[in-house]
Amino acid sequence: MRFLTLILFTLLSFLGYAAAPKEIFWEDLIPKGHVQISNQDAASHDGADQNWVQPDLNAPVVKSLDGQSVSLPGFVVPLEGDSEIITEFLLVPYFGACIHVPPPPPNQIVHVKIKNGVPIDSLYDAITVTGVIKVETWKGELAQTGYTMQAVGVAPFQL
Template sequence: MKHILTALLLFVATSSLAEPPKELFWEDLIPKGHIQISNQAAASHEGAEQNWVQPDLDAPIVPELNGKMVTLPGFVVPLEGDSEIITEFLLVPYFGACIHVPPPPPNQIVHVKIKGGVPIESLYDAISVTGTLKVETWKGELAQTGYTMEAVGVAPFQL
């Protein structure tokens, strides 16, 4: 909890000097007019998870979002850290993506790094991540992403 408060204070201090972050939702990461292929329709659910196929690896991104300070809600798929602090994770639009079900298209996954890390109490709970969004590909064992983010704050998601 101490790390969350520190990250939020840092965010408040830096945000008073600049315009507030743009609030995004997952549909904002898909270009207008693009018909998105769902992972449910395109991916194979047969067999072990290593047989899962990430759909639409060429899914288009929104170049205008590059370098923007944004806030995006989602769920955490941990990549780096320990039992207390996570320093690198995938932010996905629904619980279980990349773990229990095949990953969504790359334009629906954000690779996030946060200096100093952040405690994530439960992977079942949605969070909001604030940081600078970059339009760039990241590839890992679980998925390929269309966006990356240097996060400055993480908070529980509030409707």
């Protein structure tokens, strides 16, 4: 019994020291020294097709992030779900990306899946997504991404 208690205490101590997710921000998804092409300032709402083209489809990613547990704030572009719960979405750095303005480069979009879904009260509000990030491409109707994430948690963004 004493041995079992010692093992349990050791296990609980180890779990208490497990590393928290690394807090990252959008600039951390761009390799150091890369000059990022931005189309947010040049976006137009005149309906011309060239204004909705995603720039720099070959934008480089940060390979060292692959497989890391991270938390990243951003805005939701829903892909799968219903009016109450979403199970798949794009996480983008600013409101309206991919919907009201052209998508940012792929290294500034994360394709997120969350197993049991999550309610999103307002697309206008920033959230923080926690999960394991992967350096892999995902392509959909709205955009191409440079990263994917299997989310384990979503929370309102806190300053």
